[in-house]
Amino acid sequence: MNNRIEKLYDYMDQNSVDVLLITQPQNVYYFTGFLTDPHERFMGFVLVKGEDPFLFVPLLDAENAESVSSVGKIYSHDDAENAYEVLQRYLPSSIQCFGLEKNHLTVKNYESILAVAGADEIHEIDELLQDMRISKSQGEITKIKKAIDITEEALRLTLPKIKLNITEMEIVAELEYQIKKLGAEGPSFSSLVLAGEKAGHPHGNPGDRKIKTGEFLLIDFGVVLDGYVSDLTRTFAIGEVNDQLKDIYDTVLQANLQAIEVVKPGTSIANVDLTARAVIENKGYGQYFINRVGHGFGMEIHEHPSVHSKASGLLREGMTFTIEPGIYNPKLAGVRIEDNVVVTKDGVDVLSTFPKELQMLDV
């Protein structure tokens, strides 16, 4: 049994939890090594006090679960059965306290589980799992690093294809083609390629806007590889850009660098945001930086910690998050420079290595 699962049993002992059910696919993967998207079917990892843990999966996933997971016992249900009634066979007949993920189970799942489990008390385990996952192990960091390497290689291979009049969407297609060719399972979120003033909206959609000289091009994308994600943004100049745009770029770059500088165990999470924000405000662009400076990532693209100006809590070794200050002026341009970092024992390791000095694309 791995350390992570042992930790769950310890937790059950300490909190008098009789049965613990984990259903969120990434959480299941974290403990069992088995990753699947069961869609509407029911899937879970179940720990019963004093017994071996088991995976409970749709029949069509059973073979895969047996071959990849570290869990010895696999039970399954087929489409013609009521999954909850099948699950009941493997649960103790009397349950005092049942632990589950309140923020993952839908109301429908929750009611169906309670109907068969008949527990007297529900214990929420969302925070426990969040807390366990927030500090990444060396193995996880290695996987994240591989995802980042592919992302950067795809960007490198895409840049020469960017020519005058190519559309945002065509660049997206090229990026995603490259990441798959390099072995990624797919993009970790909808790739963003935004040109000129379109990048002035932090959440614009790539479309048939063609790129022109004298403006910025913002590229924000990432990949999924072996269950782990990356999330990288770089902003490029298309040909020569004016001094006003260069000043915006320099300001964002300074904000990015200074925010990275303060990262180490024990620093307040809010301080990372406030550091970047101060740089941007001092240059008079405060009104154009209206979102948080970063977010945790790992198996999911948005994980804890959320790195914003009012975040409580301190940085811990193994936390992985993005640092992505930006200036978004909807009438002019948008610049964002995003890195992926991990908090190390005494500081920070910047996992993304793609150059950050303003690069002028020769189109």
Place this chain on the structure above:
Amino acid sequence: MDKINQLRSQFSNLGIDGLFITNPQNRFYFTGFTGTAGVAVITPTEAIFLTDYRYVEQAKVQTKDFDVVKYQDRNSLYIEVPEVINNLGITKLGFEQEDMTYGVFSRYNEAIDAELVPTSGVIETLRTIKTTEEIELLKASAKIADSAFKHILDFIRPGVTEIEISNELETRMRQLGASGSSFDIIIASGLRGAMPHGVATQKVIESGEMITLDFGAIYKGYISDITRTISVGTPSDEMRKIYDIVLEAQVRSVEAIKPGIHGKDLDSISRDYISEKGYSKYCGNSAGHGIGLSLWEEPFISPKSSLTLQPGMVVTMEPGIYIPGVGGVRIEDDVVITENGNEILTHSPKELIKL
């Protein structure tokens, strides 16, 4: 507005005087909003869309029949949304129990005055009957898939890998205006054809193999889903025979698609024909499924089907034969049920193509 009124007309049956919409596809269906954060509330007299600061401007442009209200951010969601709802005078507010997590439900339940009533599949049922505009979008999505198929025939040759074919298809669909691929593209060549869900691998295409290509586009939110099996060089006699059986099963099934036919009966047309030819053991799970905003939706065309087809429904028809150790064939079209029969949305040729 028609959609909203259709929903309102169901309120009394559901025992509610308002519906809280949180499922992203259902939200899009009613509002046209393409952002990632926001909830909609529909009452007998009002339609309100709430979203955060990032999306307010976008929502104002995209949501025609809704009043747009801003909440600050994720942290204030559970304070500001209930405040708005509490001002609407709702007593029984339906919510989507297959979408809302128990954690979210608990927070809303504390702050919303109205009784929260669990509902299931209300909007999903409305969504089975497509509007004229939706059918146009599904046609456009199917057209992209057809064009991409035509293109890929020039690309496939012995020596390329399944992944290269999949990448080329996806890139082509995007160039044609798709926002993406509607699912992980299946490229199953040779023996891998026996895997109904054989997502593309690094396997190299060889002469004499058949290849099943199952893919589709997302166009303005709407899905297409097409399958063709083609041959690189001359196939074996057995594969050729299987192909003809699947084609006949598929054509017969499509011809039978019309209002009033039950999903089970439609499923059995291809199943029975394939069994008659001696391949009952190698037939797939179900003959088809509804498509629209999602890839898998009602009506499902399977032995467990529970619906009768009606005009405006759009389904795929995709019988197949999968023989481990030999290979597989599947042919799939997207079909809309019309008043008198059906119209096929995918037009790629179905006679066996030999490259």
